[in-house]
Amino acid sequence: MSGPHTVIRHERWTITPDRKPDARAVTHQMKGEVCGEESGKDGSWKPPQTWALNHSGKNPPHHSYQRDHHPPLVHVHA
Ligand SMILES: [Zn+2]
Numbered sequence: 001m002s003g004p005h006t007v008i009r010h011e012r013w014t015i016t017p018d019r020k021p022d023a024r025a026v027t028h029q030m031k032g033e034v035c036g037e038e039s040g041k042d043g044s045w046k047p048p049q050t051w052a053l054n055h056s057g058k059n060p061p062h063h064s065y066q067r068d069h070h071p072p073l074v075h076v077h078a
Helices: 046-058
Strands: 013-017 027-032 065-070 073-077
Touching: 027 046
Parallel strands: none
Antiparallel strands: 013 073, 027 065
16 A cells, blocks of 8 residues: 555444435336346336336337336435
């Protein structure tokens, strides 16, 4: 290691959902397991689900999906 290195004190941190009023909104997304194509991210489940139904209609072998939910997270002192 080069350069100065000083530990002032150790603190415990954790990651938790960000519930502040100005936090980014939760978003939802679907991803095709067969092809890896992804829907857009949306604040509601309905547009990603509609995308998946349309995707399966256009690509009959593509019937499995991964559903992702993207909550805002923040570091806080434990
Ligand atoms: Zn697909």
